[in-house]
Amino acid sequence: MADFDPTTHPHRRVNPLTGEHVLVSPHRTKRPWLGQTEPPQQSDLPEYDPKCYLCPGNTRAGGQANEKYEHTMVFENDYAAVLPPPGPAAPPAPHPLLTTEPVEGGCDVLCFHPRHDLTLARLGQADIIRIIDEWSNVYKKRGTQQGINYVQIFENKGAMMGCSNPHPHGQVWSLSAVPSLPATELANLKKYSRSTPPSDAPKGPLGRSCLLCDYVHFEVGVARDEGRVVVQNDHWVALVPWWAIWPFEIMLLPYKRHIPSIVHLTQAEKSAFAEILSQVTIRYDNLFSCSFAYSMGIHQRPTPPASDAIPEDQDEDNVAHLHLHFAPPLLRSASVRKFLVGFELMAEPQRDLTPEQAAARLRILPDVHYLNVQKFADASATEGVDAANS
Amino acid sequence: MADFDPTTHPHRRVNPLTGEHVLVSPHRTKRPWLGQTEPPQQSDLPEYDPKCYLCPGNTRAGGQANEKYEHTMVFENDYAAVLPPPGPAAPPAPHPLLTTEPVEGGCDVLCFHPRHDLTLARLGQADIIRIIDEWSNVYKKRGTQQGINYVQIFENKGAMMGCSNPHPHGQVWSLSAVPSLPATELANLKKYSRSTPPSDAPKGPLGRSCLLCDYVHFEVGVARDEGRVVVQNDHWVALVPWWAIWPFEIMLLPYKRHIPSIVHLTQAEKSAFAEILSQVTIRYDNLFSCSFAYSMGIHQRPTPPASDAIPEDQDEDNVAHLHLHFAPPLLRSASVRKFLVGFELMAEPQRDLTPEQAAARLRILPDVHYLNVQKFADASATEGVDAANS
Numbered sequence A, B: 001m002a003d004f005d006p007t008t009h010p011h012r013r014v015n016p017l018t019g020e021h022v023l024v025s026p027h028r029t030k031r032p033w034l035g036q037t038e039p040p041q042q043s044d045l046p047e048y049d050p051k052c053y054l055c056p057g058n059t060r061a062g063g064q065a066n067e068k069y070e071h072t073m074v075f076e077n078d079y080a081a082v083l084p085p086p087g088p089a090a091p092p093a094p095h096p097l098l099t100t101e102p103v104e105g106g107c108d109v110l111c112f113h114p115r116h117d118l119t120l121a122r123l124g125q126a127d128i129i130r131i132i133d134e135w136s137n138v139y140k141k142r143g144t145q146q147g148i149n150y151v152q153i154f155e156n157k158g159a160m161m162g163c164s165n166p167h168p169h170g171q172v173w174s175l176s177a178v179p180s181l182p183a184t185e186l187a188n189l190k191k192y193s194r195s196t197p198p199s200d201a202p203k204g205p206l207g208r209s210c211l212l213c214d215y216v217h218f219e220v221g222v223a224r225d226e227g228r229v230v231v232q233n234d235h236w237v238a239l240v241p242w243w244a245i246w247p248f249e250i251m252l253l254p255y256k257r258h259i260p261s262i263v264h265l266t267q268a269e270k271s272a273f274a275e276i277l278s279q280v281t282i283r284y285d286n287l288f289s290c291s292f293a294y295s296m297g298i299h300q301r302p303t304p305p306a307s308d309a310i311p312e313d314q315d316e317d318n319v320a321h322l323h324l325h326f327a328p329p330l331l332r333s334a335s336v337r338k339f340l341v342g343f344e345l346m347a348e349p350q351r352d353l354t355p356e357q358a359a360a361r362l363r364i365l366p367d368v369h370y371l372n373v374q375k376f377a378d379a380s381a382t383e384g385v386d387a388a389n390s
């Protein structure tokens, strides 16, 4: 019997944040990597689209006119999934298995930039820092409102993800309830904090262990060629997690110290965050020379601390470890997508390419966006991107 | 403050099989129902396609030729997600958070019918009973193989679900491990069986409570106009579960007695199963006058009993209650799909249409497939379907 080889033998990995497994079938990728077969996608979007409800000065469906904003813009969604408090009380359950929990809150839209044709991958450091500041503002404003117990910041990018408007923007949904996935992650972080694994990783509040501090401390210590790290800077690392479901899934998190939320970032940590957001989204676009589709979400403390009364390292609610998930559906080219269906919907997620293989592909991509390469080098750009991609 | 109205006020419902929530935003459906705007889809598929690797007599990618089968056909997938035993032992974990569990097993393909252009919705009772018999055969064969601890029967239908071949077929994946979702469901069924809620519903093994017996017993007792039942016969019921995620999600299960798996069905129960499978898939096709895309999966005892040594009602492994999940992505017409992205990937699933509203729409649809109506009535069929659909 051959020794176990993670690139040959089917196996399962467990996600300690959720307790769920992923089935890995690496033998199915034994065929040679073909790389992209499509020409690089050009950006044919105008800088301003008179019909876009997010462009500066245009009118939204609800009738309001957008400001002529120069950097970012936040407004409340006219078709929010939740309504502001107060709402009615819960009705009696007709059966113990059929309970109803009323939910209140608000949904905000955050435009990243006035330019209709840009994306995170094509914005500069200063612009991305403004977006992080805006995320912090909304998180603080919504998270301290009466009855709000959770703030979810996310971005849904690309027609493939059902996002019909290419104007760069994200959303923030603020709710009276902590949703299922972050609730599960927080419960597992809390459970882990009560355990005492030996580790020289940074610690969470009260000197307790942190699952993500321990995990990321291990990952940044793996030899770069063998591991799952895609890019790393002084404070942040982007990696394809051990338990990744999506072919090129990435988790982005700070690794030098335990950081509960975006409002806990120092200036240096915030700059490093902007830098790594740029590096990750540029690599994504460069992977298949297209504007890469994904859903991104920020997981952190459900709401920011209401005051400074409790020191950061003494506050049990700081058990959360700030991290971002990027879930992109593309598999082998700009048009070949992975569907989460069949066995994956009915049993458990499954992947062919291992997380290590995915990380290796993302790691060798250039740091410069393929559209910017072309600006300077015209035709030769295509070769440059292909070479790195092969 | 108005009283709580489930068709007006945002709320959460919990799925007791998984412990997960769904956010319901019914106020977003207050606009009038527009119904379909597309003409009924015709079936332009040939009865036999010389290029289809599932049609009788054709050659598959692996080089083998299909039998000239007259009813169903089963073969092992050439590109299986798992490989047959024996596999290597688990490697040592480089860190306690990075464990590897080798998985073994096999993947089978089950052709439902020789005709390339048919689907479950267009097959007769006798043909569907043959499919159920074939499911039972594979479940018994694979489920009693050395090292197999779980058998997942499923169907993935439609290009929208990434299924490129329209030839009617399903799959069966047999594994050494119980996958995450059924493992969670089984754990919750087991936990519930130790509780003692008062109920006059049928009981599981050892006279204990069954979560699904209790749930479905309640549902069939709700006044038909108000509830979630879509169709019901002597043994089976199809309903939009209280906690449904997909707009027109359906759960199909026996309600008269606790039935652990398809091999436990009596002849009458099997006939009723075939009947309701037909009724559900016909209604799905009639909803938007198209071949409706979905993923379907059978949840039951992980593997059949190895012998009759333990009486059915004394076997603790019979805590499973046979049920099918149908997860269809379509929302408002043959082309408007729901994407599970953004907030739903990062926080929790969300729906607009309530399960009760979805059940009402499915309930009033005709029992005759729209393509068969047209066969007899030509042009007038479209009106007939539209009227029922409005």
Ligand SMILES: [Zn+2]
Pocket (backbone or CB within 6 Å): A017, A185, A299, A323, A325
């Ligand atoms: Zn997370």
Ligand SMILES: [Zn+2]
Pocket (backbone or CB within 6 Å): B017, B185, B299, B323, B325
């Ligand atoms: Zn189930």
